[in-house]
Amino acid sequence: MIVFDRVSKQYPNGHQALADVSVEIDRGEMVFLTGRSGAGKSTLLKLIMLMERASSGEVLVAGQNLNTFSRSGIPYLRRQIGVVFQNHQLLLDRSVFDNVALPLEIAGFERRDIERRVRAALAKVGLEATMKHSPQNLSGGEQQRVGIARAVVNRPKILLADEPTGNLDPALSADVMDIFQQFSQVGVTTLIASHDLALIARLQHRTVTLQHGRLFENTEVSRAGEAPISNTLEVQGNGLG
Amino acid sequence: MADASRRGASQASVGFREQLRSYYSHHWLTFTESWRRLWATPMSTLLTWLLVGVALSLPSGLYLLLSNAESLRQDWQGTAQISLYLDSSASIEAGETLALELSQRTAVQSAHYLSSEQALQEFEQLSGMVGIISGFDENPIPASIAVILVQSDQLPALSQQLVQELAELELVDEAQLDQQWLERLYQLMQLLERLAWALAILLSVAIVLIIGNTIRLSIENRRAEILIVKLTGGTNAYVQRPFIYYGFLFGLGGGLSCMLILAAVYIWIQPPLQALSVAYGGDFGLQGPGLLDAILLILVSSALGVAGAWVAVYRHLRGIEPE
Ligand SMILES: Nc1ncnc2c1ncn2[C@@H]1O[C@H](COP(=O)(O)OP(=O)(O)O)[C@@H](O)[C@H]1O
Numbered sequence: 001m002i003v004f005d006r007v008s009k010q011y012p013n014g015h016q017a018l019a020d021v022s023v024e025i026d027r028g029e030m031v032f033l034t035g036r037s038g039a040g041k042s043t044l045l046k047l048i049m050l051m052e053r054a055s056s057g058e059v060l061v062a063g064q065n066l067n068t069f070s071r072s073g074i075p076y077l078r079r080q081i082g083v084v085f086q087n088h089q090l091l092l093d094r095s096v097f098d099n100v101a102l103p104l105e106i107a108g109f110e111r112r113d114i115e116r117r118v119r120a121a122l123a124k125v126g127l128e129a130t131m132k133h134s135p136q137n138l139s140g141g142e143q144q145r146v147g148i149a150r151a152v153v154n155r156p157k158i159l160l161a162d163e164p165t166g167n168l169d170p171a172l173s174a175d176v177m178d179i180f181q182q183f184s185q186v187g188v189t190t191l192i193a194s195h196d197l198a199l200i201a202r203l204q205h206r207t208v209t210l211q212h213g214r215l216f217e218n219t220e221v222s223r224a225g226e227a228p229i230s231n232t233l234e235v236q237g238n239g240l241g
Numbered sequence: 242m243a244d245a246s247r248r249g250a251s252q253a254s255v256g257f258r259e260q261l262r263s264y265y266s267h268h269w270l271t272f273t274e275s276w277r278r279l280w281a282t283p284m285s286t287l288l289t290w291l292l293v294g295v296a297l298s299l300p301s302g303l304y305l306l307l308s309n310a311e312s313l314r315q316d317w318q319g320t321a322q323i324s325l326y327l328d329s330s331a332s333i334e335a336g337e338t339l340a341l342e343l344s345q346r347t348a349v350q351s352a353h354y355l356s357s358e359q360a361l362q363e364f365e366q367l368s369g370m371v372g373i374i375s376g377f378d379e380n381p382i383p384a385s386i387a388v389i390l391v392q393s394d395q396l397p398a399l400s401q402q403l404v405q406e407l408a409e410l411e412l413v414d415e416a417q418l419d420q421q422w423l424e425r426l427y428q429l430m431q432l433l434e435r436l437a438w439a440l441a442i443l444l445s446v447a448i449v450l451i452i453g454n455t456i457r458l459s460i461e462n463r464r465a466e467i468l469i470v471k472l473t474g475g476t477n478a479y480v481q482r483p484f485i486y487y488g489f490l491f492g493l494g495g496g497l498s499c500m501l502i503l504a505a506v507y508i509w510i511q512p513p514l515q516a517l518s519v520a521y522g523g524d525f526g527l528q529g530p531g532l533l534d535a536i537l538l539i540l541v542s543s544a545l546g547v548a549g550a551w552v553a554v555y556r557h558l559r560g561i562e563p564e
């Protein structure tokens with residue numbers, strides 16, 4: 001579903017944020033992307049959204065090569081991907097309903113369908129009752145769940161999250177991760193950037209670790225709590241980061 | 242590749258027919274939403290309308306004045322007068338007889354004889370210089386006949402012909418068609434017309450910039466929203482649509498406020514204008530803008546608003562990309 005083939009990203013200021021990263025994520029997989037702050041996690045997600053373009057190597061999303069994707073095609077790529085951010089990124093001057101409805105309005109759905117899908121998405125994150133509220137009147141955890149509802153309302157094939165629990169306490173974080181797991185179980189390819197290692201360890205999913213922009217570890221976790229099969233790559237020392 | 246993926250994406254989620262219907266309904270929604278937002282800040286909206294209206298009222302007011310002057314000029318072009326200056330040897334009787342003869346002609350409405358004494362008296366009265374000319378041995382002002390021609394469409398050609406014919410008469414020293422002032426008026430009007438155009442162009446640029454700046458501010462205010470819309474798959478066309486509508490509404494309101502300003506000025510200058518008209522025994526009145534003028538004005542002003550919106554969108558909205 002998502003393929004990185006020897007991808008490097010150098011920002012215009014010369015900073016090398018990703019170097020020679022190759023990763024493959026299958027349809028319906030749930031993968032954690034970890035690494036210290038500055039390791040390149042956000043950059044990797046941005047490449048999938050075409051918020052940035054790779055300096056070299058190839059990124060494929062749902063079979064589409066992003067290197068040859070035109071500027072005008074970008075919105076249509078983004079409609080296939082749901083994103084959740086650390087700070088919920090909700091519009092405070094609109095109701096919860098209108099926030100969640102936004103991707104559907106953009107994609108040109110009819111009012112009837114919008115109504116139905118928004119209800120369904122809010123029900124999945126357990127917030128149907130807050131539909132008419134302003135996001136300002138919700139707790140941090142609830143706001144983050146509204147953000148998730150907005151990300152999944154258009155039934156994307158891919159769900160990306162950048163530090164979705166960064167501002168939440170452990171109990172709320174667990175709730176949020178639970179919701180992601182449910183989506184991955186119905187076939188949504190889910191990639192979550194997080195440095196909350198404790199939480200990640202408990203959830204037992206494949207974990208991709210970046211260090212100074214390079215792939216450091218790509219760990220498969222087998223089901224019933226078996227020892228993880230670690231696949232640590234050799235790291236060439238570099239002074240970047 | 243991008244095109245294929247775009248088509249693929251839109252077909253997968255929504256049917257074409259539905260999408261088209263939704264496209265129009267989104268236009269309508271955006272339009273009403275833009276309207277609602279403008280009214281959320283009534284003071285600044287009204288001020289923008291007023292500003293645009295004032296800027297528009299200068300060239301359009303001048304244009305109105307000119308088109309009135311043009312119709313007056315055309316009316317007056319019809320009332321040509323020929324002055325015949327008589328030879329000093331011509332007696333008063335001969336002059337009066339000639340005037341009578343001339344007034345019999347079909348092309349002539351009236352012909353008045355003015356002896357050189359009468360002309361002198363009139364001059365002294367008008368100039369207030371009594372007795373100055375009596376210092377001359379002889380009265381220097383010639384006797385004259387004022388010939389007023391009958392109104393007709395062929396008057397310009399006809400009057401030229403008549404002037405030449407009358408100049409040949411034995412008693413006549415010189416024949417003059419009194420249209421010079423009309424020509425001067427025409428030249429003045431051409432000057433004013435160019436001035437009106439220059440004003441119109443300058444103020445159009447000003448209006449585009451005013452509206453562009455107002456829209457730049459509202460783009461800045463909605464930056465967060467624009468970023469989220471772009472992140473969730475909003476096209477440039479989708480993101481800029483409300484701002485184009487802002488521009489249109491600013492222009493439309495500006496055009497309407499210009500109409501109100503012109504109407505107010507029109508009403509305000511009516512009384513002195515009527516007094517003037519009466520004093521000149523004329524029946525001229527000022528024509529207000531016609532329906533066609535009004536529609537044209539509002540179209541132009543709306544177009545300027547949309548142009549301002551495009552300027553703002555190109556300079557400020559295209560650059561807002563999520564990072
Ligand atoms: N727009 C940018 N321009 C220049 N450098 C950047 C930009 N964005 C990120 N970086 C740098 O790239 C590196 C990776 O950043 P990022 O992908 O945000 O890491 P992470 O999300 O893992 O903390 C960091 O050192 C960061 O300073």
Ligand SMILES: [Mg+2]
Pocket residue numbers: 041042043162
């Ligand atoms: Mg980050």
